[in-house]
Amino acid sequence: xxxxxxxxxxxxxxxxxxxxxxxxxxxxxxxxxxxxxxxxxxxxxxxxxxxxxxxxxxxxxxxxxxxxxxxxxxxxxxxxxxxxxxxxxxxxxxxxxxxxxxxxxxxxxxxxxxxxxxxxxxxxxxxxxxxxxxxxxxxxxxxxxxxxxxxxxxxxxxxxxxxxxxxxxxxxxxxxxxxxxxxxxxxxxxxxxxxxxxxxxxxxxxxxxxxxxxxxxxxxxxxxxxxxxxxxxxxxxxxxxxxxxxxxxxxxxxxxxxxxxxxxxxxxxxxxxxxxxxxxxxxxxxxxxxxxxxxxxxxxxxxxxxxxxxxxxxxxxxxxxxxxxxxxxxxxxxxxxxxxxxxxxxxxxxxxxxxxxxxxxxxxxxxxxxx
Numbered sequence: 455x456x457x458x459x460x461x462x463x464x465x466x467x468x469x470x471x472x473x474x475x476x477x478x479x480x481x482x483x484x485x486x487x488x489x490x491x492x493x494x495x496x497x498x499x500x501x502x503x504x505x506x507x508x509x510x511x512x513x514x515x516x517x518x519x520x521x522x523x524x525x526x527x528x529x530x531x532x533x534x535x536x537x538x539x540x541x542x543x544x545x546x547x548x549x550x551x552x553x554x555x556x557x558x559x560x561x562x563x564x565x566x567x568x569x570x571x572x573x574x575x576x577x578x579x580x581x582x583x584x585x586x587x588x589x590x591x592x593x594x595x596x597x598x599x600x601x602x603x604x605x606x607x608x609x610x611x612x613x614x615x616x617x618x619x620x621x622x623x624x625x626x627x628x629x630x631x632x633x634x635x636x637x638x639x640x641x642x643x644x645x646x647x648x649x650x651x652x653x654x655x656x657x658x659x660x661x662x663x664x665x666x667x668x669x670x671x672x673x674x675x676x677x678x679x680x681x682x683x684x685x686x687x688x689x690x691x692x693x694x695x696x697x698x699x700x701x702x703x704x705x706x707x708x709x710x711x712x713x714x715x716x717x718x719x720x721x722x723x724x725x726x727x728x729x730x731x732x733x734x735x736x737x738x739x740x741x742x743x744x745x746x747x748x749x750x751x752x753x754x755x756x757x758x759x760x761x762x763x764x765x766x767x768x769x770x771x772x773x774x775x776x777x778x779x780x781x782x783x784x785x786x787x788x789x790x791x792x793x794x795x796x797x798x799x800x801x802x803x804x805x806x807x808x809x810x811x812x813x814x815x816x817x818x819x820x821x822x823x824x825x
Contacts, residue, residue: 458709459689460679464737466745473688475524477752483524483683484747486545487516487740489765493540493550496769497557497571501718505777506557508571514681514713516541517739518645521686521708522613525694526580530610532603534583534596537572538645538712539615546580550768554776566790567782581610590616590625593642597629600638600703611697612640613690619650621664630705634671637702641693642673644705645680647712652725668705680708681739684746711737784810 461470475483490512497509512519519541526533528546535542543553552564556574559567564575565584575584583599586592596614603610620626621644633640644664648655661667665675678689686708693704711734715722747753788795788803795803 458677458679459685460682461684461688462679462682462742462746464742466742466749468746470685472684473691475684475687479524480747480750480752482545483520483687484743484753485761485765486520486523486541487683487743488762489544489550489769490516490519490541491740492762492765492769493544493553495766496773498718500557500773506571509557509718510537510540510572510716511712511714511718512538512540514734514739515645515647515710517683517743518643518680518686518708518710519615520545521683521688522615522641522643522690523580524683524687525690526613527610528580530608531694532581532583532596532599532610532612534592534599534612534614535585536589536592536616536620536645537585537587538617538647542615543574543576543580543582548574548576548579548582550772551775552576554773555779557773558776558779559781560776560779561782562776562779563782566786568787589620590623590629592616593620593623593625593629594632596640597633597636597638600633600640601636604636604639609698610639611694612638613643613694614640615643615645617650618644618646618648618655618658618664619653620644621667622650622658630668630671630673630703633703634668634673637700639697639700640703641690641697642668642703642705643690644707645710646707647680647710649712649716649722649726651716651720652722663707665705665707673703673705675705675707677707677709680710681737681742683739683743710739713738 461472463469494511494513500506501509515538519539523542523545533542553574555562557571565573573585576582583592583595593614593616596612600612646664650658663677665677668675676689679685689706693706696704744758784807785803788799
């Protein structure tokens, strides 16, 4: 992959010019990667013990998410993500407890328990479009957001992310074509983790890369080492500058590898050769970045271990807080459709609450379930 942008090699040594970033930013990037690992670990334990129903592992792809997130301005930019980008939220300081609220579907869940876990939606501290299960839908939404901001003369841009499998959806092609024609202020970030559940890239496309697909829509394409957080930052940062300057969108292909199942419901050992896992374990983005930060004097083995322990403890505490909260009120399933609830829905809500109250004395007249 001679055309692939790389700054840190597999051992964390510089092989290219590193972007000038403050120590605080570098450590923020590192903590976001470690946070994602800790969150994944906690969610896996919660799912395996039956406390939550589902999660999406992120191990192996965190550098792509963090590098992209670090290039954005949270005050004005939007993220239209897919479901494997937890590290973007951690980089921008989204509440860990708020994320666990969604995993449990409790009363403080922004989706009020109506979605599967992992379908996060936030407006602060970054504008984060709700995650959607159907592939590619966020791409066309992202173009719409970008065009709205352009027409309103706002300075923000939109970063939309998606996996290699999503490049086979109509949303990808429609979004790319629309953005190319309109010169939309946005960045397309393809997280090529090489497997769309059990479908490998060689059965996904006959193109020589995903980056080259931009040519069909008049959009420049860049290929980057997705396990090199500095290279991803550089590629996305340059693309953001282009978009903000009115020069249109960029397609970035981040080559990485999903070191686990598609979800907690998936067993990758049934379709991925163990030799591939062994090969990519040597390219681990966390190990690589840690080695670089230690070499640059920003971290020590001791401080790195302390950060890992601190964040593991914070994940456990946040999960316990979220788990202790009650479920959403039963009546909430009728809300948020109309500004003023019509009479027929009021009647249905009353009948529903009455039915469950008769079946379960613990449901009160407001439709509140017990823990």
